[in-house]
Structures are given as structure tokens and as C-alpha cells.
Amino acid sequence: MDSAAPQTSRFPWRYALAGVCAALILFCSAQALSVFFANTSSPLVALGSTIIDFTPAWLKDWAIKLFGTNDKLFLFVVLTVVAAVLAGLVGLLARRNMRAAVTLVGVLAFILGVSVLSWSNASLVDVVPTLMGAVLGLGVLVWLTDVARRAAASSSLNTEPNPTETGAARRKFLLGATGSAALSLPAVGVAQTFRGAQNVVESARSALGLPPAKVKVPALPSGADLKVTGVSPFMTPNEDFYRIDTALSMPRIGPQSWSLRVHGMVEHEFTLTYDELVAKDLVEHYLTLICVSNEVSGDLVGNAKWLGYPLREILKQASPLPGADMVLSTSKDGFSASTPLEVLTDTREALLAVGMNGEPLPLDHGFPVRVVVPGLYGYVSATKWVVDLEVTRFQDKAAYWTSRGWSERGLVKMSSRIEAPRSFAQVPTGSVVFGGTAWAQTIGISKVEVQIDDGPWQEAELSTLVFADTWRQWRYEWKDATSGSHTATVRATNSGGELQTQTPADPAPDGASGWHRLQFTVA
Template sequence: MDGRERVAVGWAATAVVWLVGILAAAPLVGGHPLAVAAQVVIEASPGTVATLAIETLGAAAQPALMVAIAVAAVAAAAGIAAFAEGYGTTRAQERYLATGVSVAVVVLTAAGFRAAADGVFWRWTLATALALLPPGLLRVASGGHRPSVGRRRTLRNLGGAVGLAAGGGVVARSLGRPATSSDGPQPGESLDAVVEKRAEGTTTPDSGRTVTTAATGEILESRSTTENVVVSVAEADADPVFGYGFAGMTPAVGTAADHYVVDKNVSNPSVDAERWSLSVGGAVRESYDLSFSELVTHPEARDMTVTTACISNSVGGNLISTAEWRAVPVRALLADAGVPDAAEDVVTRAADGYTEAIPWDVVSEREDVVLAVGMDGRTLPKEHGFPARLLIPGRYGMKSTKWVEDIEVSAGDHESYWEARGWVEEAVVNTLSYVRGVQRRGDRVAVGGVAYGGRRGIDGVEVSLDGGDTWADAELEAPPSPHAWRRFRHVAELPDSGPKDVVVRATDGTGALQTREETGAHPGGSTGWHSVTVSL
């Protein structure tokens, strides 16, 4: 290895230690500069680029971006060193270069931690120090601007620096920032507890609903397919009557823990509900603010069972869930402010800068356009938008702003975050039906799943076991609410255990048959019949 290569490797090693250091210090502030940099890239990317990343990598897009930034940082360090060494810079020039790079790294690290710490001075300064100490000591131990040529010493120095970074991580975790004030409402805290703290208002009623799974007997064989379908064979003496809860079937109503999560953020915001308030304003007669406890105990608050689906979900995908929510109608909140006739859009703004807009005509006519404050009888988990998020039944999840801080009435048309990136404005859910479970019990085979048509509802589901040549009507379970999916099942006598080409299609409440045309998620949600080949 010549001198140029040694210098490049030394700088690259220092960059690696720096990256380890900032990740180790991240618990102190709840984030790190890599995530901040990735978020900057996401926000600055043209809509076509963002859409391509989502369609190509899906949920892996954000982690892949952070890895790419980390690799680029290491490569840049090696490249700068190799360039300087290759062009025969003097010792003085090398020192100037090293000093300039060091200053840039310090500034970027401090800025990144400051952004992640929401400006809390002692946290971001301490995180910066913990992140920069290991690479700084490595440079000193390696001879300043020129790394040591001794391989054993270099490895020893590198190991010590990584160990120091790990020690800094222990310190950072011990001093880690809590998600919210310990005295205020917490993500996932009982809504009853919030009411008790306020000592007034009403508590969340008990819905009385329990989710049960029908007994199916012992499963002799069970496997999952790539289409999120569970295929199973039960014992011959299993109950011959199939319910809606056999292996693979989704509960009629799920929980916050099993609800899908999709965000534009690399690191989601942490909101202190004790200091948070909802601002209702814009083109209204009288603006006002509501505290979290005032919102929870609003006289119009009610329980709702709502199915939500991500617009980026593929046919048969698992980015669709149903849960119990506690929510307040948006039109009730706006009624207290007074909305003029000239109002056009109702804009929701989030703590992370996200915005969405719904026409005032829609909001004024629908009491199911709501601001949710709870799931499963508890406050919202952080990942689901604590302390408040928008919910619009029948619209894709992109319309449901999380971490809402402001509801603003606009007299003009507002271009929303994803609309500006080429996705549809209305985001009305396409009729869908997905297979979730296929089970054999003796000669009887059941095919089951879920169907959803948004506010149109579902009137029927048909199942084909021969690739669409013939169809049979499935049985439908009553929906948990007008805003939720319906589970379906179809049972057939099939002594033959060979492969079956299962296809499903639904008819919505208007009598329209689900389209067979296969389209991707962009720009208005995927379409097509879900099909899967199974062997029992």
C-alpha cells in the first residue's frame, strides 16, 4: 500500500468512526445528523424521484438513503485525502485542508444534532462532543494529518476509537431524551388518565368489543406465501364449520400494535402534549387554541372503528388496517371558529411540516372527517401521530395528517405535500379484496380475506378457484362499522389436493364491480384482482 492509499484509508477510517460516534450519541437527542441529512434530501427531491424510490424500494427507501449518505461520507473522506496526496500538497497545505474538513464536520455534526434535539442547547452540544471525540482522538493517535503506517498500531487505534464511541453511546442512552414531559399526557397513556388529570369532562366509553379467533383445531401444516396469504391444513377431526377466524384471517378490528405505519420521515417528531395546543384559525371569524385535555374531553368526541389503507399499498399488500379510534369531528372544531362562505380548503399542518387539504364542502357535510386523539382507549402512539392526527374514512392514508398542530381554513386552493409530488389530490380508496387465509379441513377448503370499498361499502365478494373461469359468491361478515372493511369466506368441497388458482373480486355498495385492470400505486392507488396459487 503506497502513501496515497494509506492516507485515503486513514481518512476513511476516521469517517467510519465519526459515523459510529453520531449513531452512538443519537439517543441523547432522539435523532442524529444522518437522519436529518436524509430528511433534507427527501424534502428537496423532485416528486418523480420520491415516487420512483417508493415504488422501487418501498419501506426500505429511507434506510437505503441513510446508508447511501453514510457511504458517500466515507468515500468523500477517502477521495479528498487521495486527491490531496496525489497532487503533492505541502505539509502546510495538508494542515489547512485537514483543518477545513474538520471545521466542516464539526459544523455539520452540531447542526444535525441541533435539528434533531429541537434546539435544546445542552443536549445537542453534548451529543456533538460525544460524536466528535472518538474520531478526533483517532486522528491525534494516528499522527494528525498523516495516519500511522503501522498496521498493528492503526488497528489498535481504530479499535480504541470505536470502543470510545460505544462508551459515549452508553452515556447518551443514560441521558436520553424522553419522548414527552413526564408530567403531561404520554403516547399510549390511558385516555381515562388524561381525563382524570383534568378532573372534568367524560371518560372514553368501553366499546365492549373483543376480538376472538374461531377455534380451528390443531394445524398440521401452515405456510405463508409471498402474497401475505397463510395456507394451512387442519386435523381431520377439526370443526367442519368454518368461522371467520381460521389461520391467516385478519381480526375484524385490530390494535395499534399491529396497525401499519408509513411516514415520509426518517425520524418522526416527538411532541410534548403538555406544551402542545391545537390552533384553529385561518380564514375564520375567530381563531382559538385547544389544549390536549380540552380536545380529549370535547363534547363531540366519539369512538369510531375505521379502516385505513396506504396509497402505496400493492394489490394484496399488508398496508391496510382497522382499529378503534377516539376522535372529534373537524367540522365541530371549525363551527366554534365560524367559517365564512368564501372558505375553500381546510388545511392541516403537522409538527414535521407535512400539510394536507380537504375541501371545506367535504368537511362541512361529513361528521366522519375527524381529528383522532386515541387508539384502543389510549392516547395515540407516537408513530400514529400523538397527540392528534386527521382521519378521513374512505380516503387513503396520505390524507390523514399526523402530529397535527394547526387546522387552517383557506380561502384559496392549497397544494398538499404528496399532491405536489404527483399523487392524486382526492385519494379516494379504490375497491379492493384480498385473500388472507386458505385452509383445508378434510375435503372442505375455505378461502377467506377482507374487502373494502371506502364509503361505498361492500355488497358482495366472489371467489374463483380456477383462475377466474368460474365464480362463487362468498359469505360476508357484518362490517365492524360503516367505515370499516368486511371479512369474507368461501367454503368448497375439494377432495383433490392439487394446486388451485385462487382469485377474488368485490362489488361495492353502488353495484360497481372491482376493476380487473392492474395498475401500480402511483398516482391514485393500485388496482386489480388479487390472485394466488396454493397447494393443499
């Protein structure tokens, strides 16, 4: 019997650990080196973005439903776990067949390189960090595998063990493995610190003052916020505003380097700079944004005061040609949204926004310029980091999510929700105060009703209407709450007299619908 088999098979964990350490070196060194290249050169970010690109609509919706705004963190955790398992398997394969293991690493590097190049603004030079990381990772794999073999050989059952030699071999392997991990992780931290020092976009944003608005919104009336405990305030603070997008690595664009190309089926193509944009007659507008993945009772919705320039004026300058019916807006990172042309040219305040709640757009909300459009879900309108507007036709072009099965036009559905008390809450007997928000964009909410158990519908108190494009808070007090388990249901009516549909629908493909109903206990 070949003595090599028992020598190596007694310590398989060493080979798996060698594979994991090699993967650490590959990804961490590539990430560290990517600081000297474009943001898109990070292989892990590129791979994650490729996975998002090919994620079916139902799976994307499930992830957002389950993890909300932590969906990207979940993706990175899954990628890390899968990468660690695969790396361990590659290490075990290297024990038997190093050539096959090297081939697998080469295949992985190829996939990562293709992911990097799949970015719309990537170039061949952006693959350099991946290639260098793969070379370093392979070097660590070969070296640690050899050390593991020597450690196993020194402990062979078929020879008289030499404690000194065995201990030295084991220490060498452990030092090599821990050293690889100890060097790789801090390298990423140092590189990210250097990237932060390199990146002047945050500094430019912090130093940037908002230009004055030509058209200001009036001061909020006192009744705009009912101040019910547990209910979202009328204005959502920037740091609490939901973020759902496809960007794993946020584009960082300085105001002076930003420009917008307007082209396609137009009489006059032109390019707009940031200075030219903010020199125009900017307007303020309160607008509630809703993600299409939002459940009837969900929190992927927020209200803010936006500052920007009307898109109808941009398109008026371009003069769309007859037959055009869509504007394809494209982000710096390649995301695109298809917005009906008529929505951007009517009287609603669809904006090229530069400000949010009295400050420049936050980096993760599209700085320096994004699109906001009343009446449409964000996936067909709210393009962040926008750099391109193409006037075209629905039959000729498809946007990012519409090409993945979501509805073409994405009209926001009327909705209402109970925010207080929460589902399955226990409240004291006597008086129970219910509260929540409702919206019917471009039309406005005129009435909200609450039903306790199967009793009659009772009209709730509404906050003062600010704009038809924003949500309204509502409040209802059940004064004679009786002990036991109960349900509460809410429904809304818009200013046109239309009642919110009771028919339930999932978010995909065009937004959720149905009446929000919850259970609670009075004790």
C-alpha cells in the same frame, strides 16, 4: 524518485480507516451532543429527512413496496454505507492533500447544518452538535493520518526497518483507530439512555387515562370476525398497525405542552389545548386506515377503534369563510396534508383522535393528537402529531406529498385481497378455505366473489357489517379442490352496486386498483 510515495502507498487501507474513524467520531459525537438540544439537531436524522423530502414519488413508492414499514431502516443502512465509503475516500485524499480533505469535511458539515436548519421548528443553536462533531472528526482525521504516515515511514523499503519502532507505530495507529470506534459508539448509547431518562413523554402517556366517550360504539357482533387462519383480525393490535410517515425522529410532545392552532380563512381563529380537547364530547369510531402506497394485495392497511372529537365541530367553531375548500393540517415535524373542506364538515366521523384501541395514541401513531378521516388515504388526511389546522384553498396551498406529484384529494379506492392461502402456497386436496378482507369506505362492501382458474364467480361468505368505514372479512370454501396448479381471483361490490374495477393501476399518484389474483398448488 521521491521515497515518500512508496512509503505511504504501501498501506492505503490505514488512511481509508482513518477517514472512517473520523466520520464515526463526527456523527456519533454529534448524535451524543444532540441529546442536549432539540430532536431535530441530530445531523444524520436531519440529512435523512432532507433526502426523504426530495425523494421523487416513484422512488418513495418503490422503497415502500420493496421494504414496507422497514423503509426508514433501509434508508439508514444506505446512508451508513454511503457515509463509510465517502469517509474512506476522504481518508485516502488526506494522504495526498490534507487541505483538500479538510475542505470536503467542511462542505459535509455545511450540508448537514443546512439539513438541520431545514426543519420547520429548527433554530441556529441546533447546528451546534454538527459543528462540534465536525471539529472533533477533523481532529481525529489529522491525528490518525499523521500516525499512519509515521507507521508507513517506519516500514519503508528504502531504509533499514527497525522492528521495535515499526511495531510501536503500527500499534499506535491500531489503538487510535479502535479507540475512536470504541469511544464513539458507546457515547451514542449513553446519550440515548440519557435522552430516554430526560424524555417524560412516554411516562406521561403511560400515566394518562383516556377520557370517557360521550358516544360509544356498540359491542362488536359475533360475526364481525370470521376467524379464518391467516386472515387479518377485525381489530388490528396497535403493535401490528402499519406505520408509514416521513418522521425519522418521532416528535415527542407532552399533553400539557400540546396545542392546536386553527386559523386561515375563518371568522374565528383560536388555539385549542389538550385539556380543552379531552373535556369535549368525545366519540368512538371504528375506522380502517389505508396508505396510498398499498398494493392491491398489500398489508399497509389496518383497522382500529379511535377515540376523538369530530373535526366538523372544530371547523364549525372556526366558521370557514366563503371560497375556502381545503384544510391544511400540519404536524409538529413539518409534514402537511391537504384535506377537502367538505369531507371534514359532512356527517362522516373525521376525528381529532386521542385514543386508539382503548389506550392513548402510541408515540409512533401520533401521540398526543392526530387526524383520522374516513374515505381518504392517509397522505391527504391522517396527520400525526398535528399542531396546526389552516383553512385555505387548494389553489393557494400545496401539502407535502401533493407538491411531489401525488393526487390532490386521495379518495380511497374499493379493494379486496386474498390473505389465505398465500401466493404460491401448497395446499392439500379436498377442501381449500380462502379468506381475506375488502373495503369500500363510507359506502361499505355488500358482496365478495371468488373465481377459481377461469371458472364461474362464486359468492363468498361475508362477516357482519360493523361500519361502512371498516373492512369486512370474507370466506370461501372450494370443496372439490383438484390436484395441480391453480389461480384464485377476488373482486368486491359495494353497497351502491358498483363493482370493483378490474383495471390495474400503480399506487402513484392516487392509489392502486385491480383484482387480486394469486397462484397456488393443490397436492
